[in-house]
Amino acid sequence: MTNVAVVGAQWGDEGKGKVVDWLSERADVVVRFQGGHNAGHTLVVNDAVYKLSLLPSGVVRGKLSIIGNGVVVDPWALFDEIERIQKQGVTISPEVLRIADNACLILPIHGELDRAREEAAGGGKIGTTGRGIGPAYEDKVARRAVRVCDLAEPETLRFKIDRLMTHHNALRRGLGAEPLDGEQLFEQLQALAPRLAPYATPVWKVLDEARRAGRRILFEGAQGAMLDVEHGTYPFVTSSNTVSGQAAAGSGMGPGAVAYVLGITKAYTTRVGSGPFPTELFDDVGEGLGERGREFGTVTGRRRRCGWFDAVMVRQAIKVGGVDGIVLTKLDVLDGMADLKVCVGYELDGVVLDHFPAGMAAQANVKPVYETLEGWSESTRGARTWADLPATAIKYIRRIEELIEAPVAILSTGPDREETILVHDPFAD
Incomplete structure (x- = not known):
């Protein structure tokens, strides 16, 4: 079976939500592979309008929907979105939604840093959404991010938060902001852990099984090619790779997993x-x-x-x-x-x-x-x-x-x- 990747070919906002929803009728699995809740996909189904940010568009049709390891996940925003979409009559459960256990988290400190930087930049701001996407990817690349799997290991979580505090409090002092309380963040994440745990899984394994079973996989991109951190209008870009090559790395599949790339x-x-x-x-x-x-x-x-x-x-x-x-x-x-x-x-x-x-x-x-x-x-x-x-x-x-x-x-x-x-x-x- 052919697996398809859908990517934006401009600066985002090209209408990917409708296209992915339309294609998901033919797909068995829908995968988000980069970005975060800075994405915005609007689906119109029988006069009902669904506005998605982090959830893959397949959830509206009840298709297996996966948030891959290339995505940075704000868990609070995710559960707010799940609650909102469920109020529209869409059932979202661990049977429908899976989240990569090695995906990195967006924490409240990331949004605060994002907004503080933009404010300090004045006329030199790059126009971020202020949702912490960039700082979360920075921590990921610097190997100090908190990942989904860390919530199941309290000692690992404390170690990660200590490393984060060392870095972020130094930045906050430079921006004139108050230092952070690592213990408060630890407690927030511990309280969240039982809600997130049922969705966490090694999605690379789920996708490998789906591929071997001949199931059609649809890779859903966010933003657009000209916002790609390497190929876009740098530095006025997002903090991830938005082109189709990321579909493989951001989901845990090999490059041969994508047979057709559809640009919007x-x-x-x-x-x-x-x-x-x-x-x-x-x-x-x-x-x-x-x-x-x-x-x-x-x-x-x-x-x-x-x-x-x-x-x-x-x-x-x-x-x-x-x-x-x-x-x-x-x-x-x-x-x-x-x-x-x-x-x-x-x-x-x-x-x-x-x-x-x-x-x-x-x-x-x-x-x-x-x-x-x-x-x-x-x-x-x-x-x-x-x-x-x-x-x-x-x-x-x-x-x-x-x-x-x-x-x-x-x-x-x-x-x-x-x-x-x-x-x-x-x-x-």
Whole structure:
């Protein structure tokens, strides 16, 4: 059976939640492999709206849903989310949800440090969600993080907390914050341990058994390729790898576990937070895209910056992410626009580039080179076949395919899971 990874091919917010939910009908297992509760996936099912942050989208369909070792887990946020989703009629139990026992935890100290740093940075802030994702990954890499499995070993937990206090209290003194009480944190985690324990398991083993049994596995990415800590617009990025290569490392499976990579991209471009955005629009067109597309963050509620489709950036995301085909979302937001622009290159110091440069100053200073395409007056909302689309909309899609050097496998024409045109089923390979 083919296993599929779904990743964002822009700066996140591309509509991965709907796509993963739609694909999960064909999958047996859904896995989150990176990020934390800074992710925001919105699912619309029979007029019911589910807003997920840490839970894999498969929980809504009752599919086995796994939070992999590559995810940093805020256990308090997780249980708040479980309670909220269960109030909507979704049953979440250890039979449905498994959490990697070697996943690292986001603690209250991480969120405090995250927010304190952003405040101290002033105009140099990078636009984090303030939820402690970055500091948690820092502790993971520095080998002082508290992991899920540590909650079952009180002495190990005390040892880990002592190490954390040494580091974090030094940082807090530098930021003018009060020192932390390690004993209070120990007691908080001890109280939480019995609730988390039933979900904790060696998920690599669960996934290996699923693969051997021929079960279809869907890997659910968060954020987008241009927020990848290595391949994105550094330092205005998240603190994990968001590209498909992380699906293996972040779940405990080998690289051969993923047979098809599906990249999600909007028919235009958005970004939340700080950082370069070559095609950003500051006029009525940009405002119109934001209003029609309802461009507000699922997690933070922040207004998204909007601009024209950037084919250079998406092509680069496809190359570094090993994307086989894309899902093009929110085509209907472009309905009624006479002309559409697509970025086909960048101009920097008189030279036209065919890629997004790595340098921070270069990324901030590139100017988009546009190609203008004819728009359409008809509605594409809810289209179910190519025959339902205006000819100029099809031309727009075909031109995007040429520029990004990848085919459109799925076309999303609205937020509902049925408002979808399937060109190629990723699970069919």
